[in-house]
Amino acid sequence: MAIATEHGSRTITLIGNPNTGKSTLFGALSGVRQRVGNYPGVTVEKTIGEVEHKGQKWLLVDLPGTYSLAPRSPDEMVAVDVLLGRIDELPPPSVIVCVVAANNLQRNLYLVSQVLELGRPVVVAMTMNDLADADGLKLDLARLSERIGVPVVPVNARRGEGLETLKAAVEQVAANQNCPNPPSLFPEAFRGEVDGLASQVQAMLAGRTHGRNSDGTVPRYLVERLLLDVGSYMQTQFALPEAQASELRQTLEAARSRLAAAGCRVPEVETVSRYAWVSKSTEGLIEHRNAAATSYADRLDAVLTHKIWGSLILAAVLLVMFSAVFSWAQVPMDWIDSGIAAISSAVESRMGEGPLRSLIVDGVIGGVGAVVIFLPQILILFLLLTALEECGYMARAAYLMDKVMLKVGLSGRSFIPLLSSFACAIPGVMAARVIENRRDRLTTILIAPLMSCSARLPVYTLMIAAFIPQRSLLGGLLHLQGLTLFAMYAVGVVVAAVVAWLLKRTVLRSAAPAFVMEMPEYQWPSLRVIVARAVERGLDFVKNAGTVIFAVSILMWGALYYPRASSPEFAAISEQMQAFESNLAEAEAAGDSARVGEIEESIRTAENKLAGIQQRQSLLGRAGRLIEPVVRPLGWDWRIGSAVIASFPAREVVVATLGVIFDVGADVEEDAGQESLRSAMRNATWPDSGKPLFNVPVALSIMVFFALCAQCISTLAVIGRETGGWQWPVFAFVYMTGLAYAAAFATYRIGMLLGA
Amino acid sequence: MKTESLVIDQNDGVETVPLMFLQAGQDAYVSDVMGDEHLVHRLREMGLYAGVPIRMIRPGNPCIIGLGRQRLGIRCDDLASIFVQVPAREF
Numbered sequence: 001m002a003i004a005t006e007h008g009s010r011t012i013t014l015i016g017n018p019n020t021g022k023s024t025l026f027g028a029l030s031g032v033r034q035r036v037g038n039y040p041g042v043t044v045e046k047t048i049g050e051v052e053h054k055g056q057k058w059l060l061v062d063l064p065g066t067y068s069l070a071p072r073s074p075d076e077m078v079a080v081d082v083l084l085g086r087i088d089e090l091p092p093p094s095v096i097v098c099v100v101a102a103n104n105l106q107r108n109l110y111l112v113s114q115v116l117e118l119g120r121p122v123v124v125a126m127t128m129n130d131l132a133d134a135d136g137l138k139l140d141l142a143r144l145s146e147r148i149g150v151p152v153v154p155v156n157a158r159r160g161e162g163l164e165t166l167k168a169a170v171e172q173v174a175a176n177q178n179c180p181n182p183p184s185l186f187p188e189a190f191r192g193e194v195d196g197l198a199s200q201v202q203a204m205l206a207g208r209t210h211g212r213n214s215d216g217t218v219p220r221y222l223v224e225r226l227l228l229d230v231g232s233y234m235q236t237q238f239a240l241p242e243a244q245a246s247e248l249r250q251t252l253e254a255a256r257s258r259l260a261a262a263g264c265r266v267p268e269v270e271t272v273s274r275y276a277w278v279s280k281s282t283e284g285l286i287e288h289r290n291a292a293a294t295s296y297a298d299r300l301d302a303v304l305t306h307k308i309w310g311s312l313i314l315a316a317v318l319l320v321m322f323s324a325v326f327s328w329a330q331v332p333m334d335w336i337d338s339g340i341a342a343i344s345s346a347v348e349s350r351m352g353e354g355p356l357r358s359l360i361v362d363g364v365i366g367g368v369g370a371v372v373i374f375l376p377q378i379l380i381l382f383l384l385l386t387a388l389e390e391c392g393y394m395a396r397a398a399y400l401m402d403k404v405m406l407k408v409g410l411s412g413r414s415f416i417p418l419l420s421s422f423a424c425a426i427p428g429v430m431a432a433r434v435i436e437n438r439r440d441r442l443t444t445i446l447i448a449p450l451m452s453c454s455a456r457l458p459v460y461t462l463m464i465a466a467f468i469p470q471r472s473l474l475g476g477l478l479h480l481q482g483l484t485l486f487a488m489y490a491v492g493v494v495v496a497a498v499v500a501w502l503l504k505r506t507v508l509r510s511a512a513p514a515f516v517m518e519m520p521e522y523q524w525p526s527l528r529v530i531v532a533r534a535v536e537r538g539l540d541f542v543k544n545a546g547t548v549i550f551a552v553s554i555l556m557w558g559a560l561y562y563p564r565a566s567s568p569e570f571a572a573i574s575e576q577m578q579a580f581e582s583n584l585a586e587a588e589a590a591g592d593s594a595r596v597g598e599i600e601e602s603i604r605t606a607e608n609k610l611a612g613i614q615q616r617q618s619l620l621g622r623a624g625r626l627i628e629p630v631v632r633p634l635g636w637d638w639r640i641g642s643a644v645i646a647s648f649p650a651r652e653v654v655v656a657t658l659g660v661i662f663d664v665g666a667d668v669e670e671d672a673g674q675e676s677l678r679s680a681m682r683n684a685t686w687p688d689s690g691k692p693l694f695n696v697p698v699a700l701s702i703m704v705f706f707a708l709c710a711q712c713i714s715t716l717a718v719i720g721r722e723t724g725g726w727q728w729p730v731f732a733f734v735y736m737t738g739l740a741y742a743a744a745f746a747t748y749r750i751g752m753l754l755g756a
Numbered sequence: 757m758k759t760e761s762l763v764i765d766q767n768d769g770v771e772t773v774p775l776m777f778l779q780a781g782q783d784a785y786v787s788d789v790m791g792d793e794h795l796v797h798r799l800r801e802m803g804l805y806a807g808v809p810i811r812m813i814r815p816g817n818p819c820i821i822g823l824g825r826q827r828l829g830i831r832c833d834d835l836a837s838i839f840v841q842v843p844a845r846e847f
Binding site for chain 2: 068072104106132135230275302395398399402406411513515517
């Protein structure tokens with residue numbers, strides 16, 4: 001295993017409550033270099049980085065934030081398995097670093113009491129000391145460390161304070177193999193039952209390898225869990241044959257009733273015993289100086305979670321966020337645009353006319369360039385969403401939205417995944433992991449792709465800029481273009497609400513979920529975390545543009561360029577062109593400017609005709625005309641139809657495919673990029689009638705289609721992974737495509753009626 | 757609905773009332789958390805169990821309560837009903 005050999009056996013595993021600054025600490029220890037993956041079979045994110053200390057490299061593994069190490073699902077089991085070293089792909093942790101927030105000491109130490117029982121070296125990293133200081137809280141860390149038997153190191157990851165001390169402490173406990181003595185915090189009766197159970201489980205598993213540590217024993221912590229977690233996931237972990245499994249169930253039930261009779265009711269006995277240990281460990285070590293004073297956070301919350309003011313502020317935050325995406329991105333987008341134009345004109349001037357030049361200019365630069373230009377918008381959206389999450393506002397937004405979400409049968413928890421989906425449905429679908437109930441989680445996952453993600457922005461922006469008039473409404477307060485964009489976002493949200501409501505009453509029927517959510521402390525977002533996440537997503541996007549979009553662009557170009565037209569009709573027009581050109585030369589020589597203009601006009605018409613014949617003759621043209629009857633009701637011709645179908649891998653591809661389709665044969669003298677695509681689309685006509693191909697209803701029907709369709713392979717793949725099967729992605733694709741078609745049809749028809 | 761009729765228990769100058777009866781800024785002790793077994797256990801893990809002091813930060817449903825220094829948004833319904841003890845005759 002590459003990982004193990006490179007780092008020897010030096011592995012640090014981070015665990016901690018949510019909102020303790022664990023990710024910030026991870027980032028500060030490992031730098032930006034980190035790999036994110038998944039553990040096989042479950043949806044737990046595996047974040048791995050590297051720490052260097054005194055020339056030695058340590059593997060750093062981050063686990064998702066959790067309040068407790070009680071495995072209630074396969075996902076939660078992974079954290080326990082990683083910590084116990086029971087996972088094949090990762091070496092067992094040499095040291096577990098438990099991140100503890102000073103301002104929530106009791107609750108955080110609850111998790112520490114569980115970690116101490118795992119029998120591995122532990123170091124406690126104390127974060128949020130500044131917040132605790134501000135609250136007038138004083139902790140005696142030295143005595144706390146003495147009482148719980150492991151080093152306690154105060155750190156401030158943002159300012160990089162305490163990191164060296166932390167690393168030194170880690171190195172030392174690893175060198176000494178300092179395993180803490182597990183606190184005997186449970187009552188005598190309970191410990192007796194665990195002893196009995198341990199030997200029984202050991203006997204049952206004799207001669208089997210599953211469910212053991214490498215030394216052949218079942219960790220005591222897992223036996224405890226077996227007894228504590230009623231109907232838990234642990235029972236299925238050992239994969240016992242049915243006879244033994246039912247024997248085990250009976251043993252557990254008997255043990256639990258004996259414990260209840262002895263006054264140790266399961267599962268309360270765990271929380272009672274652990275919190276008793278916590279108060280014993282912290283007794284006399286915490287000093288409140290001005291505990292009664294309301295903190296600035298509460299004063300902030302008085303406004304931000306207020307029914308009216310809070311909701312208004314939330315609306316304003318969202319409005320500002322989306323308008324910032326446009327206004328801030330304009331300048332860098334212009335740079336990229338002129339950069340692309342410069343590249344393609346440079347290529348054009350250096351190459352002779354022919355298939356290769358067409359491939360590079362129309363296929364590659366036209367296709368990929370049309371998409372890369374949206375990178376700034378995507379980066380800004382991710383920066384802002386991450387900042388909102390990091391500063392603690394997102395939980396307040398979820399709190400405010402709970403009432404609304406309840407109306408469609410979801411809880412406020414679903415709001416955060418849905419809001420992230422405005423950047424990209426993939427992190428949105430993954431963020432739905434925090435929703436415990438499977439049906440609520442599925443509903444959230446299925447509606448998340450309806451939120452207009454950043455990949456729709458290119459489509460919206462292109463269509464709006466090209467076809468929606470720049471008109472001010474209400475004396476300049478609103479702009480028609482902005483309003484159209486807002487309407488596209490609204491379409492997605494409204495349809496999502498209806499779909500969620502329907503799902504929760506039919507296939508995913510279940511009662512409204514509970515809402516319990518920690519409101520984290522407000523804090524300035526860590527620039528490092530924000531930038532890292534935005535860069536990660538930006539790289540993804542560029543990688544996508546460089547591979548999928550690149551490939552689709554070339555395929556589309558080839559399908560449109562070949563086979564070259566050679567029909568008699570084509571030859572006739574070619575001859576005609578040559579005649580025009582010699583006439584033009586004559587007229588120019590004679591100085592007859594009226595005639596020059598006339599001939600130039602005929603040449604342009606002939607050129608368009610030629611291009612039209614070539615396109616219809618091409619592979620794509622032939623295939624496109626096959627599907628034309630299907631897309632005709634939406635107001636689309638075969639060119640739009642095939643561009644849309646070719647963008648199945650990712651929505652933003654449609655801009656590239658439109659770029660290729662309307663650039664091949666279009667006037668390439670103009671500058672490349674957005675401008676030329678816009679004007680090429682404006683000039684496109686129906687070949688039979690000569691009427692403009694695009695009008696406002698057609699543009700709207702394309703936008704509505706893209707607002708609702710499921711044209712994104714990556715999202716469908718993630719839905720498949722997160723739901724553990726292919727049924728739900730297929731369901732999402734079918735229902736979304738059906739809705740998109742119906743809505744695009746309605747938009748076009750209504751638009752034509754109103755326009756007529 | 758009359759407040760008096762919902763008072764669950766009253767002795768030794770202490771009243772047990774639903775969490776929702778607390779006003780902003782009011783302190784109380786948790787007396788009982790009932791509802792879905794798993795959710796109740798989860799709440800206990802987060803530090804919400806009988807005997808701990810809490811403070812109502814933002815009344816309503818869902819409400820925000822202060823539990824030590826942590827702030828918890830929680831909706832009270834069939835899945836989680838929380839009862840608290842307050843000194844009698846405060847209402």
